[in-house]
Amino acid sequence: MSREQLERAGALPPMGSDDAGCNVLHVDMDAFFAAVELRDRPELRGRPVIVGRRNGRGVVVSATYEARAAGVHSAMPMGTAMRACPAATVIEPSREKYSAASRDVMAILNDVTAYVDEVSIDEAFLDVSGARRTLGSPTQVATEIRTRMKSHLQLPCSVGVGTVTMVAKIASTMAKPDGLLVVPAGDTVRFLHSLPVGRLWGVGSKTVKSLGAIGVYTVADLAALPPTRLAHAVGRAHATRLASLAAGHEVRPIAGRGAEKSIGSEHTFDVDVTSLADLEKSVRLEVEEVARRARSAGLTATTVTVKVRFEDFRTTDRSRTMAAATDSASAIFVVARDLLRQSVTPESSVRLVGVRLSGLAEVSETGHQLSFDSSAEAHTVAEETVDQIVARFGPAALQRASLIRQKE
Ligand SMILES: [Mg+2]
Structure with a gap:
C-alpha cells in the first residue's frame, strides 16, 4: 500500500519524506508461503489461494490477499477458512520449498549489509547505515531490496523504514501489501502517538484492557500519563519499557551490530560492464569504502574477498589471506x-x-602493521585525512580523479 493511500485512509498523521537517520529497515515478505506457491502456479495469480492442510485439525498457514479479503487469516481453522472463501484453491504446505525461498530472501538482504537480524523465515531487520555509499539513502536501499525480491525471486515484500526497530516493523505492517513506508526521524513521536496503544510491543489484550480502564487508548494517551499512574496500571518494569517505546527509543538493537565479522561493499551496475579498466575502477571504489569503514571501526583485516556476479547471475567469490593485517586501501x-583479474x-x-574484508582484528592487537610497500604508511596517513573529510562533509566532498564512477 502506498503512503498516499494510507494518508487518504486517515491511517497516517501528516509526515515529511526526509529519511536522514532512518537507518533501520524491516523487510517482511507478503503472504510468503502463498507467494512462493504462486511462482509454481502462475495461473492462480489474482485469485484466492489458501496454504494449509485439509485434514481435521489443519489451520491456514498462509493466504493470498484475495483470500484475506474474504476474511481468511493465518492460524484460522481450515474448515472456517473454506466456509469464508469457498472459491479458494487450497495448496498443501511444503516446508522445504519455503526454507529454500527463505535462504534466497536472506541472501539478498545479506548482500545489502552485514547487519541483518533474521526475525523469522520471511522477515528481517537491517541496519543500512553502512550501505549509504554503495546503495544510497535508506529509501533507495529499501526500493532496491523490493526490486531485487521481485526481479530475482518473483516475491513481493513490504519494507518499513525508521529510526528504531519497532517503528520500522509497524511501518512495514502498515505498508502491506507490496508497499514501502518511511517514518521520518522528526515525525517518529507524532507517528507513534497517532497509534492505538495495542500497537506498542508488549501490549497484549490484557494490557489494552487495563490501560483502557484508566482512559488510555492511544500511544499519545499513554505518553501523557504521569509515570506513577502508568506504573500503577501495568507495573513498574513494564511502565518503563512502554514509556521508552512511546518516546521512540530503541529497545531491540539489531543483533550483530558492533560485532561485525566482515565488512563488505558492492555495486550493481545499471548496465553490465565488460571493460576490465571499468571493473578495476569499481573495485577500487569498493576497496576505498571497506577500508574507510575498517579504519573508522578501528579494525584491520587479513582476508580480502572479491565477488563478481555475471550477467547470467553466476556468482564467484575469490579470497586471499594476506601475510599481514592491514587497513590500507592501497594494500587491499x-x-x-x-582477485578480480582471476x-x-x-x-x-x-x-x-563487491569487496569484502574479513579476519578483522582491533588495530591495537595487530599494531597497525603494514607491509606491502614502503609508502603504505604514507598512504594510511593520507587515507585517514580522507576519512576525516568524508566524515565532516560527506563522500561527495572528495573523490579521487581516477575514481569518478561513470554512473552513480
Ligand atoms: Mg510476512
Missing part, C-alpha cells in the same frame, strides 16, 4: 585487483562487483 587494492575473462559481462 593490490590484492583485490589480482575472476573475469575479456568476454565476461559483469553485473556486480
